[in-house]
Amino acid sequence: MSEMQDYKSSLTDVTSRKFETFSYLPAMSADEMRKQVEYIVKRGWNPAIEHTEPENAFDHYWYMWKLPMFGETSVDRILSEADACHKAHPGNHVRLVGYDNFKQSQGTAMVIFRGKMK
Template identity: 80%
Template sequence: MSDMQDYQSSLEDVNSRKFETFSYLPAMEADQIRKQVEFIVSKGWNPAVEHTEPENAFDHYWYMWKLPLFGETDVDTILAEAEACHKAHPNNHVRLIGYDNYAQSQGASMVIFRGKPV
């Protein structure tokens, strides 16, 4: 049996908190984020961008960055919106969501930019 890795995470240490599956992996590079956006588009899911302050990520709703990009299939447009959100709120976490219309739920959700606590 393999050894399990303990992820040092606590509510008091804002930098140690984990979000969704990908936060347990090393930070994604630009090409890996692009592949995730391509996956969301290939599934026909509607992408959306949200953000929040690191200290509010667990106990508050995240803010929507504009409306979800209903029907958007251009990967560069989606990435540009995520970048614009990050530039407008550089200290906030920014996440990308893929809404699945059929299942009426989130098909994908990942933090693509981690903010720095103030």
């Protein structure tokens, strides 16, 4: 078996916290983010944007940015809303969610902009 890397994360060190699988990777480029949105649209999932302060990411509900974009198929419009949320709340984490209305659950969720700790 190969060596497993231990990611040094803890509740007391808020800068070390991981949120989901993508948080172990470098930040997504604009092209990589677009591909994730394209995937959500291709699956027929309803995109939504959420945000929260970095210090509240684990023990609070995230704020919803507007309503979920039911039936939205424009990748540019979805990315524009994510960017608008990030600009309105530059210190917050911004998360993209794809809701699967058939399974009645999130099909995917990823932090696409990371806020800075105060």
